[in-house]
Amino acid sequence: NSFCTLLDRSRSCLTQQTECFKPLPSQKNRFREKTHTPSRPRSFFASRAHTPSTNTRSLEPRKPLRNSSGLHPVARRLVGTQHQHQPTPAHQQLQLQTPTMFRVTTSRLSIIVPPALQGLTLPVTTPGRARQVFDGARYALLDCGGTIWQAEKPLPKINETIAYLRDDLGLQIRFVTNNATASRADTVEKFKRIGMDNVTKDEIFSSAYAAQVTLRRAGTDGTKFDRGNVLVLGNDGLDAELQDALAPGFFTYGKELKKLHEGHDGMNCDGERLLRQDAPYDIRLIQRCWDEPLLPPPAAWAGSYQTHRGVALKNLGIAAVVIGLDFMFTPTALAIAAMALQQHKRTGNPKALFIATNTDPQMPTPGGWHLPGCGSLVAALETGAGRKPDVVCGKPTTKLFRLFQESEALRGNGHVCPSECVVVGDRLSTDMAFGNNVGARTVHVTTGCETLDDVPAEGTMSESRRRKCIPQFAVESLPELVDMHQGVATDVGVASALAALSADERRRRAHLLSRSRPPVPRSMLRDSFGAAPAVASAE
Incomplete structure (x- = not known):
């Protein structure tokens, strides 16, 4: 009966949200100090079973002890009040006091992930994260405008980038664009005008x-x-x-x-x-x-x-x-x-x-x-x-990907699995939504017309449609992504920030990474959050 009364009183205190759960700086529970240590929490029944009978203070729980809040000490321990007496680590205090943007900075780029996208969009800032993008991929589905060229001018090092994806990584390159004003033959001529002579008609898949x-x-x-x-x-x-x-x-x-x-x-x-x-x-x-x-x-x-x-x-x-x-x-x-x-x-x-x-x-x-x-x-x-x-026919519908699968099958390339495709583009509502709709990996580049700040706000559309616009990875440009994969981009001044993080913060970030799509191999977790490689991930 006394134990049921204890639970009822604890439940009522939780419901009313009284001040009984705040730490009491002036009073300390002698019973908790004697029966267990903070490093090894013990249950109420275990503490009574192993308390020496010679200790007179072990009999104090039998007395109707009350504190200033009117809550039994055991109830305070059951609801987790004992953890509030422990000091908050420094990294957690900083996190609570500064809920700012998640900024990732390297020697070449600076990507800002809004707070609403943290844990959903992973910035590509290390070679390990870049390898995570291309690991096990067969196809690279690249947008044209804003990804390959800007205002009829090619991006710097775009020829070397495409050659690395095709020759070194062995990826099948397909230029998937919604531009229906030009035929595939006209698009090939445009690639030649900007200096990309190795693009063929079969690599272009337009709407x-x-x-x-x-x-x-x-x-x-x-x-x-x-x-x-x-x-x-x-x-x-x-x-x-x-x-x-x-x-x-x-x-x-x-x-x-x-x-x-x-x-x-x-x-x-x-x-x-x-x-x-x-x-x-x-x-x-x-x-x-x-x-x-x-x-x-x-x-x-x-x-x-x-x-x-x-x-x-x-x-x-x-x-x-x-x-x-x-x-x-x-x-x-x-x-x-x-x-x-x-x-x-x-x-x-x-x-x-x-x-x-x-x-x-x-x-x-x-x-x-x-x-x-x-x-x-x-x-x-x-x-x-x-x-x-x-x-x-065009993006972001899944019809385009089904037509793409049939076209590749007719060419003798077999069945194309969505998980084997990496979609790279600059538009959230078309490129990123297309990749997320079919189940491919999505990489957003900031060289086009939209940034991560242009993700639709909550309430402007259905939540399922809004989340389709959120990319899995974010990088400044496609050449920058390839540089990261090659390990060319180095981390300056950010690796030291990782050393200041505690083990709890590392585990928290690894947990956020493991919840993202696609599942992250353990090797990637060690590479992205371990102490050995240089990691560009700091708040």
Whole structure:
């Protein structure tokens, strides 16, 4: 009964959060001092069993001892008050008093991990941490803009970096980009212009190429799209990429709305001016183009302009609509595409396939502005047509990775496991979310348009989506990551800070590292937090 009363009183004190749990500097519990030492805590029953009977003070627990708080000494020991009498170590006092940013500094870089990301994002500051990034990897999926080049200029030492990843580490390099304005052939030419002549067409996997693979799979035999013609809202690079997916006799349509072909005067056979993309947004005229020859004829009909001086939308046989970033996007083009996506309501034919290359909401500029990107155009067409895209090809969707796996399997490279891929990029909502969605390792670089401070705040979106934007590793640039792996970057003035850390602090940091993704080998823990190597990790 006395023991139950003791527990009830302890529970009530915990619930009311009274002052009974604070250390009492003026009073000391003689019973605790005699029955056990702080270094070897003992239970209440063990202390009574082993207390010598000759000691008169051992009988004091039998008396109704009370302190100024009214709590029994044994209850104070049960709730852990004895630990509050122990002085707080110096490193813990510093941690409690200064909950500041987690700054990692070396001789070359300075990465700041916000407090909300501590324990989730690991800064790459040592050769051991860099080896942890590439350990067991087969593929390096690299973004282009902000990772390989900045404002059409390559990063310093980027050629040596790619050569080291390909030749020394034996990684398969794939340039995964959401840029659908250029074809893969155009991207290879751009790599050559910046001095990277060793990049091949097979190493580029863009959202435009993913749209081509999607069209191929939608065909009857899965190799060529033969269901009809394709309306393209995008630049010439996307149009050229999609033409490789069509079966003989089918064509893409869209660039004719921007520029009339040579030999055409812009008038149809009835003497009416053809409807072009830059025409004013005239609803009455646009609705007539469904069954009247008010649209320019396709380029595939070249040589027959005299007999086909105009064409109606219903005669084009549109079976798919693909939208990318279009630099000449207008409301007229938006209306024509929306009509093509709604034509099944008039004809009774199956719905046209709706493909979006990517949904990037904004496009960063060298001047620091964020202008509307492809996602803004996709949202406009989605609203105008009243239906969502059937397929979104670009990052951060897992569809892109599945298409990548199928493409690699066709090339004879076998099955690609997500854990064998390292995704490196500068954008959190696309590159990092893409890697986290598929289960790959994610490395964020600060050479692009976003930093770790741009991680969405809590409450702005669902917590699951927000955590997908958090990278596993952070580094200043891709060449810096390779330098770390080679052991070139040295630690200056930070190794001494590790020596000042206590063993408890080392264990605490090792525990945080072990909870992160992916599981950290013990060798990495020793390399990152041991005393032998130089570690750039200090608060």
